[in-house]
Ligand code: SF4
């Protein structure tokens with residue numbers, strides 16, 4: 001059992017973390033105080049074009065090693081300690097952020113062109129794979145993840161989230177069953193622009209992980225949820241699937257319902273998605289909320305063994321495990337939607353903020 | 365040594381009795397004479413002439429020769445009064461760590477015959493069966509199991525060349541045409557017409573058609589009566605090229621090039637002329653009563669480039685049907701599989717050490733090749749490491765005994781599992797391993813007209829259907845208790861498996877953790 005909350009302004013109006021905190025703190029009972037976290041988009045306008053690499057390290061030495069690794073492969077435009085307030089949480093790792101861009105000289109020197117994103121991912125994976133006592137937990141542009149061991153309120157205060165302004169916020173309250181106490185196991189999981197919070201267990205983890213390893217991703221966070229962030233990166237950014245297609249690949253309809261599809265073209269495309277992305281499919285009980293640079297979406301398993309609700313008001317969409325949390329974030333909700341099992345809800349800012357259809361749940 | 369029974373009551377004195385060690389069977393029928401009414405059915409049913417009827421005190425009684433019983437249990441099942449059971453005809457041997465009775469018996473047998481010792485079915489040695497040392501996980505608390513009685517539990521499987529990503533699919537129609545949909549990840553293993561009879565092939569073909577599965581023709585061609593089942597058959601092109609005609613190359617749902625067989629890697633096959641009866645001669649396109657010889661290698665394949673040529677020749681000739689290449693699991697199977705996939709195969713069929721055969725030298729069967737579990741794990745990982753796993757499906761075969769074996773193979777990485785011996789057993793076979801004799805008492809691995817008619821097609825169809833339905837339910841149960849509703853999330857999901865009593869080396873090849881980890 002875990003708690004999820006999210007909010008997004010379709011006009012990209014920024015606000016600090018107060019409302020998302022209310023939304024997740026209300027769901028305190030869904031966690032056990034051993035893990036919580038937040039992700040916010042639009043918080044680094046001054047460095048919006050640079051990869052914001054958030055690093056956790058157990059000691060100074062490991063942090064320095066990561067720093068010199070980054071120096072070797074990137075131009076570090078700015079770096080600083082992530083501000084913390086450690087009156088309540090005393091026992092914590094070091095947290096630092098680096099605003100970087102790949103070294104042009106290296107990128108240019110590759111015999112085959114490498115995108116900056118792919119280059120950055122590879123370096124992030126290399127750090128997480130090889131560096132003892134340190135790892136990268138956030139690597140996108142103009143986005144930051146803040147997470148650790150503690151209650152949602154404690155982690156919020158620890159990272160001083162009153163001081164950040166973002167247009168998309170995600171929050172998670174964890175009841176860890178796999179890796180209690182390990183800060184790397186807290187949600188959100190992030191890679192580049194993808195941040196996910198997850199409630200449930202991924203029974204397909206074994207094959208999802210092997211599948212991702214075939215594409216160079218390294219799963220080192222000792223928990224199943226991280227695969228979702230990497231899968232989104234692979235399917236959407238690298239394979240060019242639309243958000244909707246990606247949701248259909250990750251949480252596909254049953255074969256039986258695909259084969260009932262009337263339109264043969266739609267059927268063929270759905271079948272192809274299911275066949276090609278068999279190993280990417282998520283199985284088990286799950287509700288996932290994902291943030292990306294241009295929006296947010298939720299998916300659940302086909303039997304909806306984990307809850308997800310959506311609320312709409314003005315130009316905002318709200319997501320939460322419990323309806324009460326939606327009202328906690330916005331008392332004046334216009335509409336509350338309970339997605340059916342397996343039905344994704346997508347807010348895509350690319351589709352224009354005025355279109356109300358775009359955020360309505362996709363009907364299968 | 366026991367002497368063979370001497371039938372005449374008064375052996376002539378001048379004849380020296382010659383014992384013939386080896387000509388003694390390890391089993392014998394035992395008759396309950398308080399029940400037996402002397403009907404003589406057993407003597408007719410025993411195709412090995414173990415039982416003859418004799419007259420004792422004016423009453424007809426069955427008598428065992430104790431020379432040729434192989435424990436097929438045909439007489440036991442056919443005796444209307446239940447008067448027969450089979451016992452081990454054990455010899456009291458002084459225990460010897462080296463010269464165990466099987467070793468000794470083989471020597472006796474060969475000393476008596478001077479021939480290569482032939483046998484049927486798969487290896488019966490003590491080589492570890494890794495399936496027995498692998499256990500499944502199950503959901504508890506944090507991850508609810510799914511009840512297959514109430515929730516959908518899907519086992520649909522697609523075979524053939526897929527794609528790395530959707531954008532790699534240029535022509536979606538073409539993409540789908542190249543794939544074969546199966547209702548569950550089980551197919552019938554190739555068993556040729558000749559090694560088995562038409563009745564058995566027909567039963568498999570009917571089940572495959574009704575259940576949305578595949579059956580494989582084996583190398584004996586496709587009998588004209590089986591053309592109605594062409595939409596679900598994988599036709600084989602083997603080294604003997606038996607039955608490969610223009611029509612044949614158009615008829616199949618897919619084609620299989622046979623390079624090797626798990627029961628006899630590296631050697632060919634031989635169907636003796638006396639078994640090449642009318643239907644077989646016609647279907648194989650060889651003269652009546654001529655030996656059907658399958659050479660060890662395909663004589664146009666001496667390298668991987670040659671294989672590529674044949675794959676594409678078959679694709680061209682068949683109108684671009686999927687091509688499967690069957691290889692035996694041998695030491696460097698992973699490298700070979702990778703080559704085969706790069707040569708253009710759409711499916712790779714791995715036949716493991718315990719794979720069956722209608723006739724194979726037991727020295728080869730028992731001493732060559734590697735178990736399917738290890739081969740499968742190595743091949744699946746190798747194809748993934750080389751980023752070509754999407755280009756070909758893996759069919760795993762060789763000693764699959766039950767639905768747990770199927771699901772373990774799938775979790776190790778198989779797309780689908782092929783069953784052969786299990787189908788024989790379903791239709792009465794008792795694994796007496798005498799398939800090569802052509803006298804199968806259950807009418808399966810024989811083309812003797814009288815014996816063949818023992819196998820009723822409808823009955824065999826029902827037995828096979830029952831077996832598969834039972835397995836299907838069990839497979840769904842195993843998925844459900846792991847919280848997985850689609851076989852796709854089971855496939856290659858080795859985290860579901862744990863090894864017991866395996867060394868680090870074995871675990872690392874299988875790619876699984878030890879129980880307790
Ligand atoms: S029918 Fe089979 S079991 Fe019975 S005596 Fe003959 S060989 Fe033995």
Ligand code: SF4
Pocket residue numbers: 436484485788792793794795796797798799800803804805806807808809
């Ligand atoms: S198929 Fe027939 S001959 Fe072969 S093992 Fe089975 S019962 Fe014996």
